[in-house]
Amino acid sequence: MSGPAGSGDEVAVAIADDGWLSAVPDAAALCARAARAALRQAGEAGEVSIVLADDGRVAELNARYRGKEGATNVLAFPMADAGAAAAGAPRLLGDVVLARETVVREARAQAKDVADHMAHLVAHGVLHLVGHDHHASAAAEAMEALETAALASLGIADPYRLPRDVA
DSSP states (O other): OOSSTTSSOEEEEEEOSTHHHHHOTTHHHHHHHHHHHHHHHHTOOOEEEEEEEOHHHHHHHHHHHHOOOSOOSEEEEEOTTTTOOOTTSOOEEEEEEEEHHHHHHHHHHTTOOHHHHHHHHHHHHHHHHTTOOOSSHHHHHHHHHHHHHHHHTTTOOOTTSOOTTTO
């Protein structure tokens, strides 16, 4: 951990697909709040870049860096030496990229608000940047608890509880 959570947190949000402006009008501000909430819950601090892209761009990145075809909802690209910041320099954590069409489609299929789903995926991606994973059951539970707490701090319901009419 590099300093108290909340100190030195910088979040840059780039809207690379204008469709986000219709899907979530306050997308940039909500992404920044979700990223900071995730960092607080994880007890981490640093700089994060978030890119709100379209499915095409995310599919390109997914193919290039993961060898997988098609878009996914969120990609996280942690900095290789995130812990090696010089004294006084910001700790660069990495980049989180979201695919608009996929995020909107998933939110609708799960009967969730698009903005809430976007915030969840930002928190999820940021937690990946600081080393959290969900491949093993215990790690997945710990990561989900951090996501749920981060979202609750923003007034967003637990994303892992399905609405009664969907369950």
